Amino acid sequence: MKEKANTKPTALVKKLGLGLFLAAALQPAIASEVREYRQHHMQDGALVIDTSDSQVTLTPLNSAALEVHYQRDGMKQLPSFAIAPKNSTKTAQLKADVQAQLSVSEDALRLALGDLTAVIHKSPFAIEFERNGEPLLAEEHGFFANQTMRGFRFALQENEKLIGGGQRVLGMDRRGQRLPLYNKAHYGYTTESEQMYFGLPAVMSSNKYILLFDNSATGTMDLGASEQDVMQFEAVAGRSSYIVVAGNTYPQLIENYVDVTGRQPMPPRWAFGNFASRFGYHSEQEVRDVVEKFREEDFPLDALVLDLYWFGPDIQGHMGNLAWDNKAFPTPVDMMSDLNQQGINTILVTEPFVLSTAERWDSAVAANALAKNLAGQPKKFEFYFGNTGLIDVFSEDGRDWFWNIYKDLKEQGVAGWWGDLGEPEVHPSDTVHAVGMADEIHNAYGHRWAQMLFDNERAASPEERPFIMMRAGFPGSQRFGMIPWTGDVSREWGGLKPQVELSLQMGLLGFGYTHSDLGGFAGGEKFDRELYIRWLQYGVFQPVYRPHAQEHIAPEPVFHDLKTRNITREFVKLRYRLLPYNYTLAFENSQTGMPLMRPLFFDNENDLALMDNKDAYLWGNDFLVAPVTDEGAREVAVQLPGGVWFDYWNDNQYGGDMARVKVDLKTIPVLVRAGAFIPTVPDMRNTREYSSRNLRLDYYAHESAAQSSGYVYEDDGVTADAFAKGQYQKLMFAGERNDEATRFTFTREGDGYTGAPEGRSIELVLHNWQQVPTAINAGEQPLTIVSSEKQLSNNAAWFDKRAKTLHVKFAWDGSELPLTVSH
Known part of the structure; x- marks a missing residue:
């Protein structure tokens, strides 16, 4: 000292x-x-x-x-x-x-x-x-x-x-x-x-x-x-x-x-796919019909969410049963098994309230699982859903009783949990918990609930990643894998407008997976096609893709008109093509806490005015996205943080402080940073089919970006702590420009993972390219320059004069590979 x-x-x-x-x-x-x-x-x-x-x-x-x-x-x-x-x-x-x-x-x-x-x-x-x-x-x-x-x-x-x-x-x-x-x-x-x-x-x-x-x-x-x-x-x-x-x-x-x-652990890869969800599916037959509709309409699908009708036929009177309504769902185990065989994961809603009329009330009382009143008896109070008690997740007895229900459902085939009403939505001040009164611990209720699920999931299945979606929590809840959403947003333009702000605010303090019910949840007198499409377009560039709403207007795109289906299908498929990019964002978040959605001021920390921007954001490092939130918009003014940006849809270039981006119903402003590498893979039916065996890299060439680099992180999408265990691959690429040539380097690190491709076919697409190169070499091997796209194959290149793009295709075995494009 x-x-x-x-x-x-x-x-x-x-x-x-x-x-x-x-x-x-x-x-x-x-x-x-x-x-x-x-x-x-x-x-x-x-x-x-x-x-x-x-x-x-x-x-x-x-x-x-x-x-x-x-x-x-x-x-x-x-x-x-x-x-x-x-x-x-x-x-x-x-x-x-x-x-x-x-x-x-x-x-x-x-x-x-x-x-x-x-x-x-x-x-x-x-x-x-x-x-x-x-x-x-x-x-x-x-x-x-x-x-x-x-x-x-x-x-x-x-x-x-x-x-x-x-x-x-x-x-x-x-x-x-x-x-x-x-x-x-x-x-x-x-x-x-x-x-x-x-x-x-x-x-x-x-x-x-x-x-x-x-x-x-x-x-x-x-x-x-x-x-x-x-x-x-x-x-x-x-x-x-x-x-x-x-x-x-x-x-x-x-x-x-x-x-x-605490750092957020990586969710399973299927969490980045498309969800079928509504309030709610009433029967097993309806579930099967919905899944079939997605297949018929050629929409990828990775998860199906069951709201409260899985344990009762009505909204009121059944909360706390937390057991299958066998009249509506006669063979739930078979149903979930059939879904799983199709690559679709079942998520169940659960709530922490047990009605005094519920089938499990006596069990909860006998197990000492409920919060108490001031006399030391189970606390009862009135709630919209009925006369109820509240599970005390702060007590060991409460957690054990609650987990035993989850454990049985998990063994039946449930793949993920949705914790609803976990503020708790009703929480009388005179409620006594194991560690204190309601007002002492109210804001940590969802946190403790998520911890109970996470700890028990990891103990029961230590090699698997849990999926835990919750509506409320506390700082640090992210370390339990919590995936929050922004609640019961109104199904109107005013509901779409604040979604960027909400996700940015949460992401900056640890909750990088905060997302919205795509399309809006509450109300709505009739289907608003434009609003719905705009919301689902934005969803491609938010952490979880989950349309969800009250059922009087279908939240699933497959139930809407042909024009809506055709536009939204392409965006859902784009979500899947971008999996290598999005999954890499999840990896970065797990290592450093960097949110997937990032504010513009991250790009220019000295510009305090950028801190006020709540209408546009960075999706990872290389995309700048501005959702369309005004009805009838045909142009969007997008504030830029500096540098040069390319329109993702047509390669138009923007710079300065502001971009005025033309849009139609099929596009929203999505810009790509000059010098960026954007990785994509071919279409798939669900993330279980994911493979980077055929990997496309779009490189946005510009003199302002003389040097740039990027990487793709991959593992099996399932194993917990795969990176720490060495069960991964990082595909790394860098570009360097000068007057004579643009030189690329491809390298790989990691011990590999189950299902990793032994080799890859890479299609490198150079945007903003002005002429046919004089020569292209992959290592020591010269590549053939062909005259049409149909002739493009491995170890060949094709210059698209109209689009000003150079397509270079080559095989890569993972060893270090230099590639030179001579100007």
């Missing part, structure tokens, strides 16, 4: 003014006395400080993340839900990686982790944070608590923008908003919503930090609404801690954040 430190005011203190900084720390309205430092010690790598009113523990989580936990005698604390548990090996590695250095002076302590430093002022006690020696964030008053509320106050800088709070429809910058923190259904929302299914008590700042309040209780996050320069978190109870994460770039910030809260 160092005994000397710089005692001069830090940069942020100077910026705010020492008087303002100290005056803020007093805040007589919040605390009756000034918090003062008493003493400190190090314990298990954490800095523990005793103050005049609390004990403060600063725990390094990595070199850029720190938890600050205030505790007072007599104040109940809950365990962290947000922080991913570290196994013993990981913990040892963390201690080795994070060499926290403590410096002590008369006035302050400095805890330096590497990228992040906490400066703890002794009198009055206050903590501020620096990144690489520059001011980042400071407590304004810091921790406060009284009999009814606890929380924190932080100073906001003048031009700071704040993204966060989870699902809300408020615009990208949430500064100036006061956000309820209570997961709550918002049925039929459109262009405004301050409170929805999946809130997150966290923000990402334009100053490149994430601040997470690790508290699951009912509360509020005030982002400069009540006081312009103060961010305040309030909760009625819960854990009194916060986590600060820093990063030099936004992608690095996200990676540091998911290192703390």
Whole structure:
């Protein structure tokens, strides 16, 4: 421990003014006395400080993340839900990686982790944070608590923008908003919503930090609404801690954040296929007929979702039965087996409510599975679906009872789970759970439910990836494979408009698979062909492709008119052709936390105006997508983050700050970055047929992109942790241009996987190509330049003069291969 430190005011203190900084720390309205430092010690790598009113523990989580936990005698604390548990090996590695250095002076302590430093002022006690020696964030008053509320106050800088709070429809910058923190259904929302299914008590700042309040209780996050320069978190109870994460770039910030809260494991490959889903399929025969309709209409299909009619003939009166209605589904095991043989996976909806009239009520009571009332008896309350109780997923008895139901269904052939109403939608405040009252843990209910499913799935089938779709959760729920959706959106143009904003906001804080019910869910008096097509077109470039709606207007494209079917079929098939690209995005997400949908400001971090764009986004690194959300639109103004972009449909070029893209009903603005490689594969009936044996690479040549690279990640699509086990292949390609030639290099890494092609036929398509090349060589072998597309075969090339594309086809055995196209 160092005994000397710089005692001069830090940069942020100077910026705010020492008087303002100290005056803020007093805040007589919040605390009756000034918090003062008493003493400190190090314990298990954490800095523990005793103050005049609390004990403060600063725990390094990595070199850029720190938890600050205030505790007072007599104040109940809950365990962290947000922080991913570290196994013993990981913990040892963390201690080795994070060499926290403590410096002590008369006035302050400095805890330096590497990228992040906490400066703890002794009198009055206050903590501020620096990144690489520059001011980042400071407590304004810091921790406060009284009999009814606890929380924190932080100073906001003048031009700071704040993204966060989870699902809300408020615009990208949430500064100036006061956000309820209570997961709550918002049925039929459109262009405004301050409170929805999946809130997150966290923000990402334009100053490149994430601040997470690790508290699951009912509360509020005030982002400069009540006081312009103060961010305040309030909760009625819960854990009194916060986590600060820093990063030099936004992608690095996200990676540091998911290192703390947990990385999302890769879902099974079939999760990227097309889903048949509605509210809902009433019988086994209907299921079989729907699947047959998809086959007849030549629509690929990977999953079928059964809503609540699988366990009862009516909407009301059956919740909690969670057993097949044998009148409507006489042979469910055979049905699911038949679907599986066709490559179609069955997903069942489940809810955490058990009606007192349900067949399982007595079993749930006997198993001590239900949350209690204040008298210690199973809590009953009225709900739209009937008089009900709520499974206590915070109790071991509740989890065991619930899992036994899932286990039986899994053995019957169910491939994935859909957890609905998990806010919970109705959750009386006087409900008693194993770890506390409803209002203490409400926002972590879906989180704990998902954890129960994930942990048991991995224990039962350790080699397989689970599929878990949930409507609500908490920071860190992504580590349980949670796939959220944006709830019961209205089936109108106003429902489509906020979907980009909702997915971006969630993806930046760990939930990269947030998606919408394609076509809209709620209401709608009649079928709106244009709206429906636009929504399904957008769906190609969102994480999960799942049309879903109330059944009075069919959500499945196969039941609509010929024009609708023809347009949507091509987009569904495009979704499948793009599997190598999309699956690689899933791999990147599993490794770094990078969302599949990314905001435009990732491409130009210094342009704060880009942070406000909620209408366009990056799909991975190389696509820029702007859904059409206005009826009758024939041109869309698309903000660009810089660089040169190509229209995916016709190769038109755009640059500058804005592109005006012409559209018809068959297209939406989809742009490709200059220098990008876009991999695609041939059509398939479902993802079980996926193979890159014939791989097409579209390369977008431009003088502004002299060097570029890309890769495709592949595994068997099923095995859990395939990459960590070495059961994968990475197909890597790079391009380099000069005046004489464009040179490509193809390499491969990884030990391979079951079903990997022994060799591949590559068709490299060079866009924006102006003339027939003088020569093409794959390694030492010259390629033949043919005069027509019909003559194109391996080791040949064809120049399409009209489209200005050069098609180069060659066999690749996976060994390093240089390919040169001489100009």
